[in-house]
Amino acid sequence: MKEELLSRVYAHPLINEDQLQEIIAAHQKISCKKGDYILKKGEVSDSYLILESGLMRSFAHDYNGNDITTDFFSGHEIVIEVLSLFQRVPTQENIQALTDCECWKIDFNRFQELFHSIGGFPEWGRLWMTNRLFHFKQRSLEIVTISAKDRYLQLLKEKPQIVQHSPLKYIASYLGITDTSFSRIRKEIS
Amino acid sequence: MKEELLSRVYAHPLINEDQLQEIIAAHQKISCKKGDYILKKGEVSDSYLILESGLMRSFAHDYNGNDITTDFFSGHEIVIEVLSLFQRVPTQENIQALTDCECWKIDFNRFQELFHSIGGFPEWGRLWMTNRLFHFKQRSLEIVTISAKDRYLQLLKEKPQIVQHSPLKYIASYLGITDTSFSRIRKEIS
């Protein structure tokens, strides 16, 4: 299970079988309970982990003090806050488990060792960064080009597990509306 | 001038002097008049260029048909629409010159040849992607954590040339408000 999951995550032409095994070996299994915080605002993140199962969300506080969900993480995704982790600055976000989760974690120091000793790893990393950039770019476009209602319908289609397992108020702030408005949109749809 | 500017843009440990010269040689000087479109919604972008002088903006249409400025480009920045250029899909954005501009352009086919023939170029490219990711992540956080007024003050401090040369209505939509509200904020500040 561990091997299968992580092999898929780290698949890259410049990472050979031995190197892959070395990377996989560096991962430790950890479990989180629903509600646990993986990262808290103000900390410098050392947390690098891959979700085997469960659901997480990241959120920030807006200028009125409200929680705003910035992203959801589910099956097999890498859960990190890039800014804090790689630029070593205090994060503005929190990351929280929304359900019990099973994760594979690498200690950040060990991660850096691997990053510098395994030739293809930085390459892999930057490819991942590129994918994240595409993801972010797309999302920030959608925030303006698609209405909250339609983005909800899209979320429902693409990531139904989020709608099933996350409290609706977190989804509401992710969509850029209040839980009240969201409730009314849901009523309208059904 | 060309050499100095481009050397700075392509500075990278894995790109040596000869390779740098080869890359620089691939750039053609072009000029744009104020108002010219570099990219139009629906096209697949072939446009890769570096600004020597002048100001550009990218914008999309929101779900009500309004222009929304998504980014500004000024001195020495690389002007591309990453999604369309690298994923070869029709873009949802437009890119437009806000002032007369001087640019250095590479034809996309030539760019791809260089990308594959020069060892350090993909590396350089992904590093650039990483920086863009940080930029985007930061900006999408600021949209929720900082009020329109404060983001304007920040823009005024960090990129005064934008405020000087761009019509205010484009800045307003960049800040996520209407030109009317923006006018009131400016009044309040002064």
Next chain:
DNA sequence: TTATTTTCTTGCCATAGGACAAGTTGCCGG
């Protein structure tokens, strides 16, 4: 220069959406 268009400001009005609160439901722990 003058004419014409675009941009910016400002007022008025309308309204979508948020704040608040009450009531309901559902979940979790004891």
Next chain:
DNA sequence: CCGGCAACTTGTCCTATGGCAAGAAAATAA
């Protein structure tokens, strides 16, 4: 099984923001 808390819905009220339009100012063209 019960008690308490969190989540969700729904109502009322209200305000910040947008739409619209008119006029001033600035930029552009002729």
